[in-house]
Amino acid sequence: MTADKLIDLLVARLVRDHGSSKHHWRRVIGPLRVYSRATHPHCNWNATPTGTIADVALIENLLDDLRMAHPLLTA
Template sequence: MTASELENLLVARLVREKGGTSQTWRRALGKIIVRDVKTHPHCNWDFRLSGTDAQHAAIERVLDDVRLEHSIVAVG
């Protein structure tokens, strides 16, 4: 899975579970950070979140679930 595919997956899931628009959730997710697998072998990605505290809480719950299935992503 690529970083952009991961972002699309997260946005779709947030819209489905929490409502709102994809544009709102993309802004709240912020920028994805993809790290080298050599230094981060268990999970090589994270997001630099923006948005409200409520959005952060919703995003963190979804991120926890998604990390279990997609812990390694490729740049792109």
């Protein structure tokens, strides 16, 4: 999976489960950072969401779930 597809998945789940707009969630999620598999063999991506405490908490919980299903992304 690529970073763009993972963001699309995050946005779709957030809109479905918590409402608001796609634009809102994309802005709050921000860009995903993809690291080298050589230095990060177990999970090579990270996000740093910004926004309200409630929005960040929702995103962090979803990120934890998705790290289990998609630990490695392609560039």
